[in-house]
Amino acid sequence: MATRVVVDPVTRIEGHLRVEAMLDSDNKVHEALSSGTMWRGIEVILKGRDPRDAWAFAERICGVCTTVHALASVRSVENAVGITVPKVAEIVRNIMFLTQMVQDHVIHFYHLHALDWVDVVSALSADPAATATLAQQVSPHWPKSSEGYFRDTAATLKKFVESGQLGLFANAYWGHPAYKLPPEANLMAVAHYLEALKWQKELIKIHTVFGGKNPHPNYLVGGMPCSIDLQSDNAINIERLELVRAKILEARDIVEQLYVPDLLAIASFYKDWAAIGEGLGSYMCYGDVPQNGIGDPAHFRFPRGAILHKNLGEVLPVDPTHGDEILEEVGRSWYRYPEGKAALHPWEGHTEAHYTGPKPPYEHLDENGAYSWLKTPRWKGNPVEVGPLARMLVGYASGRADFKAVVDGALGKLGVPATALFSTLGRTAARGLESQLAVGWLQDEYDRLIEALKGGDNNTADTIRWEPATWPKDCKGFGFTEAPRGALGHWIHIQDGKIANYQCVVPTTWNASPKDAQGRRGAYESALIGTPMADPQKPVEILRTIHSFDPCLACASH
Amino acid sequence: MSQITAPYAAAPAEPIFKQELVWQWPIRLFHWLNALAFVVLFLTGLYISDPIFSPAGEAYGNQTMGYVRMTHFIAAAVFTVGFFWRICWFWLGNRYARSGFPYVWRARWWRNLVRQTWDYLRLDFGHVHMGHNALAGLAYTLVPVIGGWVMILTGLALFGQSNPDGFWDSLCGWVIPMLGGGLRTHMWHHLVAWLFLVFAIVHVYIVVLDGTQQRNGLISSMISGRKFYPADEKPGSHDED
């Protein structure tokens, strides 16, 4: 009799995700349901509003990837009404974008994902001296690797556990056979969990400088709201820019000396996970970090393109504004489309809730009916995976030297072939590698900013089309970005200066979507197929693969 | 009650108009302070709402918005004191001080209202009152009285925002959550300001129209306090109040 494992809530993610996995007699997953169990209706709420306000609403789709929805939103409006943002504003946006990506990835790795691989209780038996030796091997330049440092961490942990109040660590899967790290590696990871927790709030100060706060920094249709004037003490001046520079340097240290070394060290104990969780093998990204305006994808640092069926020999062109490249279905979701429509391009998109699931409280979802608040997006009919792995593969397959260097470097260090990328481990590694690229680009973008300012260009906003009266009566726009979790698109339709329709297709919508009309699974569901479970009561393996996508369900259903 | 005789010598000694002191001095004083306060409040209010001119130079050399707001608050004080004073005078004053008030439970008031409205619509100004007619009374109750409450309560609540737990905040601060927040309170304060303007325009028009058409000395009555009525009128044919 097949076992049905229900994981709800899936924790250490953003939002409300439920996974139901059907196991074979050998405890391998043979069927899976990924269900978003929360919906707020932001697309519905946006209708009829001033498009210049949309970024703030859209930004509240998610506070974890805060910023990216705001960015996609202002870009969609600018695209619709024909605004080209000034170069300096674009660079500032790039800096904020890359900052968010690095910060989000570090938090994901240490605070959301690490406990799938790191056994906190095993860390209690670590020898601080041996841990120091290990840490110095893993990252020779990282300053905090003394024995005393690890002794303190071990003491904190011990007292914490002895207090009897385990808080966040209670009832977890400690001692589960799937945990493979030696105690010293566990202790090192726990120390760095705390280290990263302290640091993440530092990097994000870059957002505070330009956007006034984080989470949810401010954006502006037409540019950025912050004025830059090196002479003024009431605008972004050299003191503020120095702060930005210092934080970028810190970020480089954290990524290169903490995150990536830890990642590779932990990965080296879990190479079996390079053969688990492959998923779709098809990938897509829109690209981002423009160097010559958002209208020129050829000069993006993250290239645009798609890869189908693991064919790294060909990167296919993607055009999200084309009438039928991207279509969303709702056949297995709790929505209703107008009579006779099965799939819609987001510009024609329709969001109308129509719950047909079981009446709560319920035990199981109906695997033959609709089972999620996520829609089902498809690219040219294909389910595709989006996210760091997609970006790294598209960059790699496009022959970009910077991508090749980091990817080949990591594969070499781990001693695994390129096919290892198509896996749970590959996904997790791609996130670290892309952070490596991102910190480098952060510095480049900062340099570009200073260069522009030196040249006397400090214009941050184009206000010629600020007033809705200057806009076309009826226009459509597409705004996009490469959010930490993947390709994010906002499609807007503006009529008489008001939002007539607003549709978001979000990274986690792609990855966590329910099945399509042809019964094809999305990335989460297909990546779970074949996953072996040591103990169906303790779903660590499911968590590993699901977490490798870095789920964000508030994003996904919006 | 005094009488005047026609100004030309050859005229008969019979009086043509009789006059009566209708508006006692507190009403007149209130009226003109109120009118002045309103004009100042409206103009400064509009500037506060949309400060169209910006002074050049350093901030420390300028206080434009500061002065405009201060003026608004001084006028608001005049307006508020006058308002409550006039309410007291409703009982303290002569019977005209209560005239026109919507005594909705009295059939006479309703008759009067219909009659006055009908008169205006068919452009007939033959009908005489000494105090406020019912239509005027209704208008005064709706805008200067009810609207006045709104302006004073919202105004004081907004005023109190800068000093939480201070006197004004404690007295009127409850208004803000009741209206759904500070921004909505501003909105109501602003919207009702325009109702005052509309009232003032129509009011002055009707006063001038009535005064010139009836030649009852209406306009000057708010200065002298006296109103005229035809001496040959049958007693009791004009409204008592």
Add this chain to the structure above:
Amino acid sequence: MADSLLSSPGLTTYDILSRHGVSRRDFLSFCAITAASLGLEAQQVPAVVEALETKPRLPVIWLHGLECTCCSESFIRSSHPIAQDVVLNMISLDYDDTLQAAAGHQVEQIRKDLIEQAKRGETEYVLAVEGNAPTKDGGVYCTVAGETFLDVLRETAEHAKFVIAWGSCACNGCVQAAAPNPTGARPVHECITGKPIVKVPGCPPIAEVMTGVLTYVLTFGRLPELDRVGRPKMFYKQRLHDKCLRRSFFDAGQFVESWDDDGARKGWCLYKMGCRGPTTYNSCATFKWNGGVSWPIGSGHGCIGCSEENFWDDGPFYSRLAKTPLPGIEATPQKVGIALTAAAGVGIAAHLAALAIKRGRAAATENKAKEA
């Protein structure tokens, strides 16, 4: 309730700090900084010292409803005290689906156990709520472990000592409750009854305000003094407008007229760009954000009033006034006022014209009569 609240077993903050190598002097300065960030007087520092020295960690259940998780994100950005100290030393974050190591029924079990223990009087816990509950269609728009969030919220609140409403979602409904509120999202105080609630609004609230509220509760064992709408006065007492660096430009009448104009670069007031500072109560102007680096107005964008109720529906954000509630038309009071004034003008003109025609006719009749 002061002492009983904190009666569960465990080590105190001081125990833990001292055992991981923090000296008593460091500990005292930690307390002083914490007290200062709470806006407490110097003579109240000993209370903080005492609390952290003698009281075990405070059990907290942190629920997530309809929300964006930004309040959690904000929380972990706290500088004084830092999130690590709060979670390791001050509170026992026993249930929080965003950060919890366990998942699924293991994590739900923790919540159920705590509720059971509280029922039996063996422990007490504080309920912190991020987000709010959809109430339409039986609450199907948010479920956790197959139960509606509305039920989870009510069940957990029933035995909580008191409730902390994190962020504008929990306090006012926030973005998902904006018109037309498709899911019937309702703030926490409209979903539960009979529990003291402290509202900590903001979208999200400032990190130090969040940790500050927790520190206060831990220190004094009771909720801080609340204002008229249930927010702690210590953090929400003052309008941003009264603490704003740009205020001198407001008083001077110097305003940014369009984005990135000369005034913007000089730091002039953002009032005409729609700044909600004059009607917004929050600590942004005092604490600023992310360890005091800046705040929205400091970085050139007006406040959108994110800690005030209805702020999403009082837009557009770039217009100074809320729209009038007149059904069907979307207009500012200025527009309505000008239209009304124009209508009055037209009415008067028509009345005068009618009068002139009537007089003309009367005169003509009179003339005719004379001629006849």
